[in-house]
Amino acid sequence: MKVYTDAEYDRLYRESLSCEQIENNLRGFDLVRAAKSQWYEGQNCYANLLSGIKLEFVDEQIFLDCHKLTEHCDCPILTAKFYLSGYHSVICPGIDGIAPEYAETKGQNYLFYLPDIKEIEQFWAGDCLKLLRMEIDLAYIRNFATELNTIPKHLQALIENENPQRFHFKVGGVTLQMQTIVEQISCHPYHGAIAKMYLEAKVLELLALQLSQLSESNPDATNSTLKNKNIDRIYQARDILVNQLENPPSISELTQQVGISDFTLRRGFQEIFGTTVIGYLTSLRLEQAKLLLREKKLSVAEVANSVGYTHLGYFAKVFKRQFGITPSECLAGRLSSK
Known part of the structure; x- marks a missing residue:
């Protein structure tokens, strides 16, 4: 499997580029690029919003399998993604709390915090990627977190800790309301300042829907009675499962390894990950x-x-x-x- 660095990929992309059209300040986006190369054909739209949120809309038809090495910066950035179509797989071995290989798929939305890591992103020939990506500075989230117990349990550690643990969550399905907002962001009738205001409002609405879904999928999460030491042990149990997929421990063995009761383990998985240990x-x-x-x-x-x-x-x-x-x-x- 050939893995390309960003520089290698960009060079090959440029060499094989058959057409490219770039427009600035279009429908509230700072840059809209339509292009065709040996890798893909499609359109990418980018915007830096007043809230500090970075927005990207992707609509691409993939022509060739591609495995690309990506380096994440060490900035405290929370990323949200909404897939209308497509499949994207990632290899990132050796990252505590993160599966060594995972995938993001159509009809799902994701939330992750993965600063200062390297990973291999995989794109597959014949796939059609259509998704919205948002990058949110943690400082912006903290502005709203005046009462810590009112935000999803998964995000509380980001607010409380200077060096929070990395995570990658599949929040749930892209609802009809979410899909409508993504489509409104990608195609609307506004221009200039009004378009900027429209994008800002829609992005915040979409983020609110995602965080609400994160809480509702786990209704007791914002009022959890789990102690901090037990939350750490739940994550430790998760890491053991990630690293022992072929021959995982039983639930009783897992509780002994991390030092918590069967009840706490089961309740912790339900609260933090929204599913059972077996699930x-x-x-x-x-x-x-x-x-x-x-x-x-x-x-x-x-x-x-x-x-x-x-x-x-x-x-x-x-x-x-x-x-x-x-x-x-x-x-x-x-x-x-x-």
């Missing part, structure tokens, strides 16, 4: 399996074994339930229907 482990395994199948280096049976499934029929059943396609269809290059 979290299953999602990790299936996402890892999907990435391995996309790489086409292992058979379906080998992939199933590598993520801890010994019964091939059961693996195929849960994989299709999760992604809407069979492992064999994924290996053949078919994109997920979910």
Whole structure:
């Protein structure tokens, strides 16, 4: 697998560029670029809003598989992403609290805090990426956090701690209301100052919907009785599962390793991650399996074994339930229907 640095990718992109059109100050966006190269064809829109939020709208048809090394800055930035279509996988081994490989898929929205890391972003030929990305400075979030217990549990550590733990959350599905706002941001009738005001309002509305969904998916999270030491142990348990997908500990073994009760472990996973311990482990395994199948280096049976499934029929059943396609269809290059 050839991994390109940003400089290598930019050089090859420029060399293969067949057309490019750049417009400034269009519909509230500072820059709108339409381009076609060997890698992709599409449009990217960028805006720096008065709130300090950086906004990017992506609409691309991918022509070639691409594996690109990306370096995150060490700035305290919270990132939100909303996928209307497409599939994006990431490899980032050795990052505490983060799965060594994960994916972002259509119909889902994500929230993450990943400063000062290196990761390999993977894009796949034949895919159509359509998404909205927002980067929010933590200082801006803190302006609203006058009462800490009123914001989602997942974000409280960002407000309280100078060096909060990195995380990557799948918040939930892109609702019809979210999708409408994303489409309104990408295509609206306004210009000049009014367009800037419109984008600002819509971005804040979308962020509010996402944070509300984050809280509602976990209704007790903003009033949690978990102690800080137990929250740390829940994250420690999560890290153990991430690093032992093939042969994970049982729940009783996990509680012994991190030093908390069975009840606290189960309640902590529900509060912090919005799912059960088994549900979290299953999602990790299936996402890892999907990435391995996309790489086409292992058979379906080998992939199933590598993520801890010994019964091939059961693996195929849960994989299709999760992604809407069979492992064999994924290996053949078919994109997920979910």
